[in-house]
Amino acid sequence: LSNSLRLQGHNSLAGGLLRQSENMKWSEQPSEKLRKTIVWYNKNGNLKKPIDYEAVAEQLGRLPEGQALGILSNLEEKGSTLENPTAWVLGAMKKCGVADEIDPEAKHMIVKTVNWYNKFGGLPMQISTLEVCxxxxxxxxxxxxxxxKELDDKKGEIKDPGRWIVGYARKAAKEYKIKKTAWWYNKNGKLKEQINVDEIMESMMRLEEWQAMACLKNCGDKAGEINNPTAYLLVAATKWNKIDREKRASWPAKQA
Structure with missing residues (x-):
């Protein structure tokens, strides 16, 4: 069946999925006040580079709000002097005992490789190990x-290697997590029909990771009701994309 035909008949289920998962986004995020503070500094803080919100959000969310705001408040004085505000925020949180747990051997290899490229790679800008690790x-x-290695091949085209690495790594991690979750449901989810992982990936990758995970979780929760999980997931992804487009379209009007 064509995708358009397969998408039909699942709207009510997908609508329920969207309603049920609407609140999931914020469970692993810092407060709205922290988010707005970062947005403010990116716009008004005279920073040389904007703070990468995704890179700092999870760790900021582990700190008490007052402590996190205290870290960010230092940007008022130091912001204009920092070459990489994102790395500075990550470093400040590390001093507070908040940092991603990284396998020591993997970290050693990553740091060693990054340092080599910083020294010998002929890059237009230094890579921050704090930012990419x-x-x-x-x-x-x-x-x-x-x-x-791909960075080395494309270094003439890439203006900000650190940002490029972070974006590429996030995309790769997201892709693997979605595939791994779909494979798990195919094996353990008691689905009426296997999810066609290759078919859903393009649509799933257009979503935020939390949205894709919500789609898969709800598909698993409703396994006994869904005859065609692949079509269900495609419908859900389409609806999320529509909602996101409508939200983006409304932003200028709200700001005005």
Whole structure:
């Protein structure tokens, strides 16, 4: 069946999925006040580079709000002097005892490789190990090294290597997590029909990771009701994308 035909008949289920998972996004995020503070500094803080919210959000959320705001308040004085505000925030949180847990051997190899590229790679900008270690550690070391090799091949095209690495590593980690979760449901989820993982990936990758996980979880929760999990997931992804587009379209009107 074509995708358009397969998508039909699941709207009510997908609508329920969207309603049930609406609140999941914020469970692992810092407060709205912290988010707005970062947005403010990115816009008004005279920073040389914007703070990468995704890179700092989870760790900021582990701190008491007052302590996290205290870290960010230092940007008022130091912000304009920092070459990499994201790395500075991560470093400040590390001093507070909040940092991603990274396998020591993997960290050693990543740091060693990054330092080599900083010294001999002919990069247009230095890579911050603090900024890239976390994202690279969330994928296999083999995949991380392939990313570094690709950086070497494309260094003439990449203006900000650290940002490029972080984006690439996040995408790779997200892809693996979605596939691994779908494979798990195929094996253990008692689905009426196997999820066609290859078919759903393009749509799932357009979503935020939390949205994709919500789709898969709800698909698993409703396994006994869903005859075609692949079509169900495609419908859910389409609805999320529509909601996100509508939200983005409304932003200028709200700001005005």
């Amino acid at each position: 976390g994202p690279l550690s969330k994928i296999s070391l083999k995949r991380a090294m392939r990313i570094m």
